[in-house]
Amino acid sequence: MAQDAPGAVGARLSPKLDEAGLIRAVQRGDQDAFEQLVRAYDQSVLRLAVNLLRSQEDARDVFQEAFLRVFRSIDSFRFDCSFHTWLYRIVTNICLDYLRKRKVRKEEPAVVDTPEGPLDRMNDFEEEAAHADPERNMWNRQLGQRIEGALGGLTPRERMVFELRHYQGLRLRNIGEILGTSEEAAKNCLFRATQKMRAGLGDFQ
């Protein structure tokens, strides 16, 4: 039953490329190396931001801010942890700021009102077949709405742990390292998140 998420994070570096060598080259000022480093991780960073924030505009901002921070501060990277962990600390911090601001403003930008009811702008529940089946279409819409509502009920930290574990496929130990907490705390966070999600979805599951 155990599963790893389909979108498991992995650097898309060719096996021939030594990441440490690449990072040292960037620190020496090799711009081509920086670009290679960005391209190894940028897809998973963007996926995280899009799934977490459900807004392409916000995801673009996070993407740019994160890699600009990497660009500005790569000198300070001392190989105390993996580059992936270091990068994800930056990305998750920025995303958490967005989620917290959104909580304060009580925004959920991905969900918009339409004449047919609330609609997730980014959802992919409307498969082609569903158009021919209004009942299924309606059920999918309602499910999507319930999922967004349930996710919206999580604290930013719970949301982040859940996203990193479920969608990004990271191990809880790694998630703890990224978020500056223990593996145990990450486990508890995941438990609370799944309990809330199950309660939120109720009979839709």
Next chain:
Amino acid sequence: MNCESVTKLIPLYFYGELPPDDEDSLEQHLDACAACARQAESQRALSAALDRRATEPSAALLAECRHDLMRAIYRQEAPAMRRLQPPSRGGWNSGFAAWLPSLGAWRMPLGASALLALGFVAARLTAPGAAGSFSLAALTPDVVSSIRSVQPAHESAGAGEVQIVLDETRRRVVSGRLNDSNIQRLMLAAAHDENNPGVRWESVDLLRSHSDSTPVRELLLNRLAEDPNPGVRLKALDGLKAYTGDPEVRKVLARVLEDDDNPGVRIAAVDALTAHADDNMVGLLQGVVEKENNTYVRRRCVKALEDMNASAGTF
């Protein structure tokens, strides 16, 4: 293992985060306890529902993000060089400068200094005897006024008097030959007029026939990489066609092919690059074929690869 502890462990079990011994114990409990088995099923259903929500960012969005990032880094390039350039190790001096061809020269903030340049040149043109070597065919003052404010005149003035403040823009017509350095400086400044793409387009269109001049060529490279208007970028690219064998020009063209958001510009970049096909292009074109979402651009790259007897795919 009791029901309470199993409830807490189900999410960890589902995500494969339990040690093997705990996993065995939990599975034994699930076989014997229908209530906990229903919870495990509920966890699985939750996961299935959530999987349907997962969104994979489009290739176009990723390309836009990369493009925006590189633009932002271009803007930071000068301070970054100062910060990162080690005194004796080459570094950004060789790497970054190579990546951003002749950046120091052609990315200088001409746009910001456009007004200054215009003012400076215009002052020279209007100074007595400043005509110099070029012919000042016409210098026609034409004042355009707009009213900034209207108010009652000062108290000491007679009743019924008003004060009107006018803003005046003085228009002059200057003409001369394109190879004249003063005219060329005006044109280079005009090609950076950020408020008027029409003026930029006209300036680049006129200047492209003088791409043998280094400042003009640098301008064309700058406009090709930086201008927000695709029409201007295409004109700039057209002006560089005679230099498609130049390594710096090729680097910018490769960047444009990978990152420009306009398919027409990308197609023009493929054509310009293939005019001087070399082996280094194979990898670039294969990479574009793999990620390009525009059919025409992709076909053009495939055709270029076929013409080079290279495979369109990577293995």
